[in-house]
Amino acid sequence: MENINEIIAGVENPPTTFEEYLTCYADKVGALVNEYIPRGTHPDMDRYLYAPLFDYSQNGGKRHRPLICFAACQAVGGDMARATSAAAAIEHFHTAALIHDDIADEAELRRGEPCLHLTEGLGLAINMGDLALSLVNGTVMNDANLDDATKVRVVTELINMTRRTIEGQALDIGWARDGRYDITPEDYLVMATHKTAHYSGAVPLAIGAIIGGGTDAQVEALRNYGLDTGLAFQIQDDLLNLVGSEESTKKDFRNDLTEGKRTLVVVHALQNSPDRDRLIEILSSKEKDPAVLAEAVAIMEASGSVDYARAYAENLTSIAKNRLIDMVEPSPSRDLLVSMADWFVNRLK
Incomplete structure (x- = not known):
C-alpha cells in the first residue's frame, strides 16, 4: 500500500484548490485509512462485523477530515506519513458517528445507500459503530512511528473530541425528543460547534500540526480555523439539505425537516416567522410529503432565515481565512x- 507521501508525489499536476485536492486524493486516502480496519479470527466475525464495516467505510464521501489533517501537518513543515494513523482514527470516528447518528434519527439513506441498521439490523449496526469507535485511540496507540509523548497529546485530543461530539449530539437529540421550539441561534451554535466543528475541523487540523511539530501558536491557530470553518461546514450542510438537491446531498433530501432538526435556519425562522405555528406543525409531524416540506422551506425563506444562515457561514469563513493567513x-x-473555507461556503452557488 502506498503511503501518503507516495500518493502525493505520484500526482503530476498537484491540485491548487481544495475541491481539486479532495477529488484528486479522496479515493486513495480512503483506501489508506481503511487499511486500519482489522479482520476477524473467525469467518463469521468478518461476516457480521468487519466486512460490513469495511464496505460501509468504502462508500466514504470526500475524506476531507484525513486530508485536512495531512495538509495541516505539511503546513507546519512535518512529515505527512507520521499523521496517517491519526488521520485514519478521525475518519473512523466519523464512521462511528454516522452509524449511530442514523440509528438515532431513524434515517433511511446515507450517501445514496440504505443505512447500515437497515441492511444489517439494529444490533449489528450498533456493534459496528462501537468497533469504529474502538479504532480511534487504538489506531494511534499502536503506531510505531509516533513517540509516546506525541501519542499522549494526540489521544488526549481524540478523547476530548469524542466527548464534545457526544455532548452536541445529546443536545440535538434531546431537543427533538422533548419537542423544544424555544431553541435560539446561540443554542444552535453551541450544539453544532460541539457536534461537528471539533471533529470535522478543529481536531484534524490541530492533530496534524501537533504531529508535524508545529509550535503551540500554530496548533491553536489551526484549531481555531477548524472551529470556525467546521461550524460553517455544518451550517452549509444544513442548507444543502433544504435548498440543494438530492444529488448534492446523496441522502434523503430535506430529511432534516422530517426528523425535526433544530438547524440554524429553523431556529432563526422560529424566532422571526409569522408562520411559526405552521412550521412547528410540520416539524412535529415527521412529514415526508415533498410538497409539505417545500412549504416549510418557503416559510423559512420568507422569514430571511436561509439568507441569514448563508451570510453567517460566509462571515465565519472570511474572518477565519484572514486569521490563518496571519498565523501560518x-x-x-x-x-x-484557505481554499477549504471558500469550498465550504460555495457549495450552494
Whole structure:
C-alpha cells in the first residue's frame, strides 16, 4: 500500500484548490485509512462485523477530515506519513458517528445507500459503530512511528473530541425528543460547534500540526480555523439539505425537516416567522410529503432565515481565512486550507 507521501508525489499536476485536492486524493486516502480496519479470527466475525464495516467505510464521501489533517501537518513543515494513523482514527470516528447518528434519527439513506441498521439490523449496526469507535485511540496507540509523548497529546485530543461530539449530539437529540421550539441561534451554535466543528475541523487540523511539530501558536491557530470553518461546514450542510438537491446531498433530501432538526435556519425562522405555528406543525409531524416540506422551506425563506444562515457561514469563513493567513507561513498546504473555507461556503452557488 502506498503511503501518503507516495500518493502525493505520484500526482503530476498537484491540485491548487481544495475541491481539486479532495477529488484528486479522496479515493486513495480512503483506501489508506481503511487499511486500519482489522479482520476477524473467525469467518463469521468478518461476516457480521468487519466486512460490513469495511464496505460501509468504502462508500466514504470526500475524506476531507484525513486530508485536512495531512495538509495541516505539511503546513507546519512535518512529515505527512507520521499523521496517517491519526488521520485514519478521525475518519473512523466519523464512521462511528454516522452509524449511530442514523440509528438515532431513524434515517433511511446515507450517501445514496440504505443505512447500515437497515441492511444489517439494529444490533449489528450498533456493534459496528462501537468497533469504529474502538479504532480511534487504538489506531494511534499502536503506531510505531509516533513517540509516546506525541501519542499522549494526540489521544488526549481524540478523547476530548469524542466527548464534545457526544455532548452536541445529546443536545440535538434531546431537543427533538422533548419537542423544544424555544431553541435560539446561540443554542444552535453551541450544539453544532460541539457536534461537528471539533471533529470535522478543529481536531484534524490541530492533530496534524501537533504531529508535524508545529509550535503551540500554530496548533491553536489551526484549531481555531477548524472551529470556525467546521461550524460553517455544518451550517452549509444544513442548507444543502433544504435548498440543494438530492444529488448534492446523496441522502434523503430535506430529511432534516422530517426528523425535526433544530438547524440554524429553523431556529432563526422560529424566532422571526409569522408562520411559526405552521412550521412547528410540520416539524412535529415527521412529514415526508415533498410538497409539505417545500412549504416549510418557503416559510423559512420568507422569514430571511436561509439568507441569514448563508451570510453567517460566509462571515465565519472570511474572518477565519484572514486569521490563518496571519498565523501560518505561506505554503501550498496553507493555500489549500484557505481554499477549504471558500469550498465550504460555495457549495450552494
